[in-house]
Amino acid sequence: PAxxxxxxxxxxxxxxxxxxxxxxxxxxxxxxxxxxxxSTGEKVESSEDIEEAITVQAGVVQGIPEYLATSLLGRxxxxxxxxxxQHNMDDLPSYLDKNDAYVLVVEIx
Numbered sequence: 001p002a003x004x005x006x007x008x009x010x011x012x013x014x015x016x017x018x019x020x021x022x023x024x025x026x027x028x029x030x031x032x033x034x035x036x037x038x039s040t041g042e043k044v045e046s047s048e049d050i051e052e053a054i055t056v057q058a059g060v061v062q063g064i065p066e067y068l069a070t071s072l073l074g075r076x077x078x079x080x081x082x083x084x085x086q087h088n089m090d091d092l093p094s095y096l097d098k099n100d101a102y103v104l105v106v107e108i109x
C-alpha cells in the first residue's frame with residue numbers, strides 16, 4: 001500500500017494453498033516471486049527477470065534473507081505466499097534500499 005507507514009516487522013501470510021508435499025528444513029524448494037516496493041508499489045525484482053525459477057533450501061540462509069528461508073518451512077508445494085520484509089531489515093540484499101520495505105508474492109513450485 002503506497003504511502004502507508006513502513007512496517008517495523010516482517011510478516012507472512014498464505015494467499016492460497018497447494019496440495020504438494022510438506023517442506024522440511026534443508027529441502028530444495030523451487031520458487032517464483034515478484035517483489036514490490038512498499039513505498040511506491042512498483043515491482044523492483046522478479047524471478048522472471050532472470051528467466052527461471054530459483055531453487056533455495058528451506059530454512060537455510062544461503063544467498064537469501066533469513067525471513068524468506070524460514071517462511072518456506074512447513075509450507076506445501078503449490079502454496080502461494082505474501083511475505084513482507086520490514087524496513088531496515090538486517091540481511092536485506094545490498095542493492096535494495098534499507099529505508100524502504102518490500103512485499104514479495106512467492107509461489108512454491
